[in-house]
Amino acid sequence: MLVYSSAIACVISMIINAVLTNNYGVGSAVIGYLAYVIIQVLFYYFYFIHKILGLKSMRVFKSFIIPTFIGFGIMLLVSFVKLQTSSLILEMIVKTILWIVLYFLLLVAFKIIDIRKMQFDLLHKK
Incomplete structure (x- = not known):
């Protein structure tokens, strides 16, 4: 097929x-x-x-599309942040770190990532 x-x-x-x-x-x-x-x-x-x-196709689709929209929304939000630096690389690093932190926090807030399960898996990893 x-x-x-x-x-x-x-x-x-x-x-x-x-x-x-x-x-x-x-x-x-x-x-x-x-x-x-x-x-x-x-x-x-x-x-x-x-x-x-x-x-379930819809469940798989939702597990993809929701984090994608969250990431895109945060990217738009972070793009409006104005930093007063003379270094473009430093600005990119700061915005990237800001995006990662916000993305992780929103994934936890929307219960897409379960921190307790992650901690359990890391602590009991063989």
């Missing part, structure tokens, strides 16, 4: 690329590849994860 989904996605991608080449040039390849990736991801979420692995 993986071969069929790849073949279908590839054909659709090539058709998109051929149709859009006159208007977008090399950009049509990017759009075609985007279509290919979207088809493959959808196949994995709705067929492979559910039918083959026996997992």
Whole structure:
């Protein structure tokens, strides 16, 4: 089934690329590849994860999308922080540390990460 989904996605991608080449040039390849990736991801979420692995597709999707949106929101928030430094590298380091701390705290606050379970796993690791 993986071969069929790849073949279908590839054909659709090539058709998109051929149709859009006159208007977008090399950009049509990017759009075609985007279509290919979207088809493959959808196949994995709705067929492979559910039918083959026996997992709930929506639960897997939520476990991915919620941390992604949290990370993106924090990135937007941190991008508005203005630091008065003469060093771009220092500014990047400070913003990165700020992003990591906020991301971790929000993952804990939304109960995506369970600190007690992490502590237990680290203390009882063999």
